[in-house]
Amino acid sequence: MGEKFGNFTFHKTEIEGVIIVEPTVYGDERGYFTEVYQKENFIKGGIDVDFVQDNQSKSIKGVLRGLHFQKTFPQSKLVRCIKGAVYDVAVDLREGSETYGKYVGILLTEENKKQFFIPKNFAHGFLVLSDEAEFAYKVDDFYHPNDEGGLLWNDPDINIQWPVEEGMEIILSDKDKVNSLLKDLKK
Numbered sequence: 001m002g003e004k005f006g007n008f009t010f011h012k013t014e015i016e017g018v019i020i021v022e023p024t025v026y027g028d029e030r031g032y033f034t035e036v037y038q039k040e041n042f043i044k045g046g047i048d049v050d051f052v053q054d055n056q057s058k059s060i061k062g063v064l065r066g067l068h069f070q071k072t073f074p075q076s077k078l079v080r081c082i083k084g085a086v087y088d089v090a091v092d093l094r095e096g097s098e099t100y101g102k103y104v105g106i107l108l109t110e111e112n113k114k115q116f117f118i119p120k121n122f123a124h125g126f127l128v129l130s131d132e133a134e135f136a137y138k139v140d141d142f143y144h145p146n147d148e149g150g151l152l153w154n155d156p157d158i159n160i161q162w163p164v165e166e167g168m169e170i171i172l173s174d175k176d177k178v179n180s181l182l183k184d185l186k187k
Contacts, residue, residue: 003045007035010045013104016097017119018090019046020106021078025113034113036080037138047117049076051138056082059128059135063171064162066125067091067151067179074120076140081108084133087163088116091123091151093185101182103160123151127162127170150179157182 002011007024021042025034042048059065067089079088091103106116108126118124126135151158153176164170 005044006038006041008038008041008045010047012046015090015092015099015102015104017046017117018092018104018122019117021045021047021115021117023113023115036115037078047078049140051078051140053139053142054136055139056134056136058083059133060171061128061131062169064125064127064153064176065173066176067123067153068125069093069121069123069149069151070141070144070147071149072147073141073144075143076120077118077124077137078115079108079118079124079126079135079137080113080115081110082134082136083110084128084130085109086126086128086130086133086135088126089124089160089162090116090118091158091160091182092121093123094121101158103158105160105162107163123149125153127164129163129165149185150176151185152179152181155181 002009009022011020023034025032086108088108089103089105092099108114
């Protein structure tokens with residue numbers, strides 16, 4: 001059970017600051033309507049950030065994007081899958097955090113319409129589970145290309161349980177193939 005504010009239910013996770021947002025969906029034979037963001041209700045739900053940019057991507061099945069983070073200019077993100085299905089992950093990189101190196105993962109789909117709030121100083125990534133997926137997200141700081149960092153998607157110290165189907169090929173960018181290990185971040 002989460003806390004309901006307006007048309008949203010906010011579910012805290014096992015990692016402080018990471019929140020699953022479940023919108024109320026109004027539907028009938030014509031289709032549906034849902035709010036995806038309402039500042040006052042999000043503040044009440046524990047998400048008090050000023051979003052400055054919206055982004056959207058499209059990927060095919062097996063694409064794994066991540067695990068990405070900004071080093072000096074960290075971003076909070078509010079993510080959702082608007083077409084298809086993805087498994088989305090946030091890894092805690094906050095110095096001194098009790099849950100440093102731990103992750104929260106959630107299935108985001110166009111059907112469940114859930115959103116995932118990832119605070120600053122987390123690595124973020126997702127795996128596309130459907131034939132294709134469109135992914136949308138809000139960020140609270142602009143992207144700085146020379147400030148990006150990355151963790152390997154299969155770092156054994158993090159041990160993310162990606163829902164890789166039998167026979168699924170993981171498709172990584174060249175950049176993501178050479179991301180760092182968690183244990184090497186502070187060196």
